[in-house]
Amino acid sequence: xxxxxxxxxxxxxxxxxxxxxxxxxxxxxxxxxxxxxxxxxxxxxxxxxxxxxxxxxxxxxxxxxxxxxxxxxxxxxxxxxxxxxxxxxxxxxxxxxxxxxxxxxxxxxxxxxxxxxxxxxxxxxxxxxxxxxxxxxxxxxxxxxxxxxxxxxxxxxxxxxxxxxxxxxxxxxxxxxxxxxxxxxxxxxxxxxxxxxxxxxxxxxxxxxxxxxxxxxxxxxxxxxxxxxxxxxxxxxxxxxxxxxxxxxxxxxxxxxxxxxxxxxxxxxxxxxxxxxxxxxxxxxxxxxxxxxxxxxxxxxxxxxxxxxxxxxxxxxxxxxxxxxxxxxxxxxxxxxxxxxxxxxxxxxxxxxxxxxxxxxxxxxxxxxxxxxxxxxxxxxxxxxxxxxxxxxxxxxxxxxxxxxxxxxxxxxxxxxxxxxxxxxxxxxxxxxxxxxxxxxxxxxxxxxxxxx
Numbered sequence: 001x002x003x004x005x006x007x008x009x010x011x012x013x014x015x016x017x018x019x020x021x022x023x024x025x026x027x028x029x030x031x032x033x034x035x036x037x038x039x040x041x042x043x044x045x046x047x048x049x050x051x052x053x054x055x056x057x058x059x060x061x062x063x064x065x066x067x068x069x070x071x072x073x074x075x076x077x078x079x080x081x082x083x084x085x086x087x088x089x090x091x092x093x094x095x096x097x098x099x100x101x102x103x104x105x106x107x108x109x110x111x112x113x114x115x116x117x118x119x120x121x122x123x124x125x126x127x128x129x130x131x132x133x134x135x136x137x138x139x140x141x142x143x144x145x146x147x148x149x150x151x152x153x154x155x156x157x158x159x160x161x162x163x164x165x166x167x168x169x170x171x172x173x174x175x176x177x178x179x180x181x182x183x184x185x186x187x188x189x190x191x192x193x194x195x196x197x198x199x200x201x202x203x204x205x206x207x208x209x210x211x212x213x214x215x216x217x218x219x220x221x222x223x224x225x226x227x228x229x230x231x232x233x234x235x236x237x238x239x240x241x242x243x244x245x246x247x248x249x250x251x252x253x254x255x256x257x258x259x260x261x262x263x264x265x266x267x268x269x270x271x272x273x274x275x276x277x278x279x280x281x282x283x284x285x286x287x288x289x290x291x292x293x294x295x296x297x298x299x300x301x302x303x304x305x306x307x308x309x310x311x312x313x314x315x316x317x318x319x320x321x322x323x324x325x326x327x328x329x330x331x332x333x334x335x336x337x338x339x340x341x342x343x344x345x346x347x348x349x350x351x352x353x354x355x356x357x358x359x360x361x362x363x364x365x366x367x368x369x370x371x372x373x374x375x376x377x378x379x380x381x382x383x384x385x386x387x388x389x390x391x392x393x394x395x396x397x398x399x400x401x402x403x404x405x406x407x408x409x410x411x412x413x414x415x416x417x418x419x420x421x422x423x424x425x426x427x428x429x430x431x432x433x434x435x436x437x438x439x440x441x442x443x444x445x446x447x448x449x450x451x452x453x
Contacts (some may be wrong), residue, residue: 002096008032009034009036010035010327011055012036012048012056012057012122013038013039013049013054013055014029015057015059015071016039016058016060016087017042018060025115025329028115028119029122030117030412037374039444043063043070046071047074047078050078054082055082055126056082056122057075057082057083057084057085058085059072059085060119061088062086062087068088068099069098069099072084072104073102075317080103084104085106085118085122086099086104088109089109095273099222104124105121111326148163148167148192151191151268152189152192153329153336154326159326161437162318162321163357165318165395166196168316169193169362173199173417174290175313175315176193176289176315176318177291177296177315177317178255178289178291178292178319179320180317182367182368183367183368184321185368187249188249189205190249190289191249194246197245200245202246202248203242203244203444204246204247204249205243205247205249206248207221209252210252210255217256217257218263219236219238220239221238221240221264222238222274222275222276223273223274223278224278225275227277228275228276228277232277236279238273238283239274240267240281241284243286244284244285244286247288248289249290250289250290250291251291251292252291252292252293254292254305255314258305261305261306262306265315268309271283271285289428290313296310309388321363322368323365323368323372325366327361330365330372331352333372334352334357334372338350338352338388341380350380350383350388351388353388354387355390356390358389359393361421375393376388376391378394413434419439422437423444430444430445
């Protein structure tokens with residue numbers, strides 16, 4: 001969708017039986033290059049040409065062939081959104097009120113300043129229509145940009161489940177708690193929920209709580225008054241106020257100091273806050289979305305996170321899977337990042353070799369999607385031709401092994417992961433995988449039978 005440009009065909013119909021007056025008005029309005037002005041001497045001529053879809057109609061109330069009220073009714077029946085300005089020689093309040101109630105945009109009396117008033121009214125209507133078109137364009141751009149499948153690339157079962165939960169989240173103002181490893185896209189999920197919700201035309205405000213010094217957190221969240229503390233040389237509006245009527249995304253909520261947790265709980269419960277150093281109580285209406293890569297329930301059990309705040313924030317939980325558990329999404333994302341990087345840098349399109357795909361599928365990606373993006377962009381730079389080969393992929397094999405062994409699992413579980421890895425690499429060819437691993441086909445079939453459908 002292209003950005004809306006200033007229209008050169010903003011159509012204005014002048015319905016006026018005084019030819020001299022109509023032509024003077026047409027000449028004055030036509031000075032604006034955006035206006036396309038047409039004159040009609042009768043109501044019937046105007047109605048016959050409504051298929052041209054005018055934006056504004058100036059209508060002389062007293063025409064030789066039709067009553068002004070009748071013409072207005074006929075116009076609005078065919079074009080309910082057109083702006084009709086009635087011009088009348090009658091100083092009749094009841095008539096004016098009746099016409100306005102029936103859909104006329106404005107009613108002005110003929111006089112010395114009629115032309116000037118009419119030009120200003122049309123100018124205001126035009127500017128208002130332009131603003132409405134721009135807002136509609138921006139809404140559509142945002143809607144397309146933050147469509148779940150545009151925002152988060154993938155079609156694995158795990159990601160489809162995330163989409164389902166996001167769809168449920170946008171239907172209400174329930175709090176949402178997002179968990180997942182670093183680099184899995186928690187803020188993207190938060191933005192997707194906000195921009196597809198009823199709050200989408202209000203602010204989305206994000207704050208990373210782990211990046212703010214402990215002494216400044218309260219001021220960042222709730223704001224402060226001038227002179228509240230040393231260095232407070234001006235009044236500061238906090239993130240809660242900035243996000244009013246919209247969404248506040250509290251990233252790394254697990255790192256919030258226990259003392260600030262108490263104040264945050266009060267603000268959420270009471271739906272009001274007081275700036276640091278202030279006395280005024282400020283009502284707020286904010287949707288809270290939180291995110292963390294830590295196990296918040298464990299912190300609650302250890303006394304590091306308030307249980308009452310935990311349940312206030314929990315709402316609808318969304319757990320983002322690590323990239324290594326998303327199967328072929330890895331290849332889909334790799335291609336997406338390569339295509340984008342080549343396009344942005346005016347490079348020839350590049351393919352990913354089959355051996356490179358196998359390497360990508362076998363790598364655990366401790367940095368998740370963020371690491372994959374950086375890896376593929378570097379590969380585009382390192383290759384001398386249009387194919388990305390394994391030597392162009394920057395992987396730390398030592399880290400690969402360490403990540404494989406990072407979690408203690410049973411030997412059976414390790415065997416399952418190895419078998420599934422080979423099945424994924426060889427398109428579920430059981431015979432070939434059995435040969436590669438030197439195991440019986442029945443071993444693979446038994447393992448597959450254990451898996452949930």
